[in-house]
Amino acid sequence: MLSRACKSPPQRRVFVVGVGMTKFVKPGVENSRDYPDLAKEAGQKALADAQIPYSAVEQACVGYVYGMADCALALGFEKMYKRGLETKFSDRTNPVDKHFEVLVNKYGISAHPIVPQLFGSAGKEHMEKYGTKTEHFAKIGWKNHKHSVNNPYSQFQDEYSLDEVMASRSIFEFLTVLQCCPTSDGAAAAILASEEFVQKYGLQSKAVEILAQEMVTDLPSTFDEESVIKV
Known part of the structure; x- marks a missing residue:
């Protein structure tokens, strides 16, 4: 029973x-x-x-x-907001504070915009560990811009060559403006x-x-002080 x-x-x-x-x-x-x-x-x-x-x-x-x-x-x-992911509320904990702590412990923080630093540093660590090249990351931006041409709802609908993506304005380390998502x-x-x-x-x-779905929150390994990739 x-x-x-x-x-x-x-x-x-x-x-x-x-x-x-x-x-x-x-x-x-x-x-x-x-x-x-x-x-x-x-x-x-x-x-x-x-x-x-x-x-x-x-x-x-x-x-x-x-x-x-x-x-x-x-x-x-x-x-x-027009200027992106700036902190607007000083009376509460920022939900990504812990993620930034991992970044500080691994690479420190510079005067560059903080979010590109988070993603750029993860990419940098991936290069150090696995030998990934800057072209591999640039191809992601190239692919996404290529798809946007056929999406009338995209904010931008311009197609760029891989060379144009890599040669566009630098934002942080190897990340260029055509590799970053807009606000x-x-x-x-x-x-x-x-x-x-x-x-x-x-x-x-x-x-x-819908045959399957999955939802997950941060794991303890997300806040491993030795790796930005897991963030």
Whole structure:
């Protein structure tokens, strides 16, 4: 009786049936919009893509939420400061303080922007350990810019050669401006549905099943004072 009572409930199949996204723009521009407008556009586009009414959505979530529903709208948005990831709140602990401590212990901190130092130092350590070349990291930026050409929602849609990426303005160590992600304002949404909901609304032809998912938080090894890569 005990083992029968402790059995996990059967897993339900989950499908993505609609997605929506705003165009991502540079923070602080004249036509930038606030959270409600960004969220509204992304959500309405997701509903239009799914071709279902808003009344069919049982829950709408922003962040990590656990709940049972046949149809839910997952929404994310960001509105950043014009100068990027500066510290704006001095009355609370910065959530990445521990990560910066690892950087200080390994390489120290210079006058360069702090976030590029974090990623650049991880790359530097990777080079020292595995012989990685600067071209390997530059190819990531080259690939991403190449993809942006076909995405109308990208903040930038210019394609660059590998040489142009490597020769662009230096930000920190080997990192150049065309290898760094920009600050952006924008939003995106997805509608998730159960198998029963997909069948009810005839969405089989557009439904994309989620076969697996995983979520993890920082591990103790993340704060290993000997390695920036794990940060």
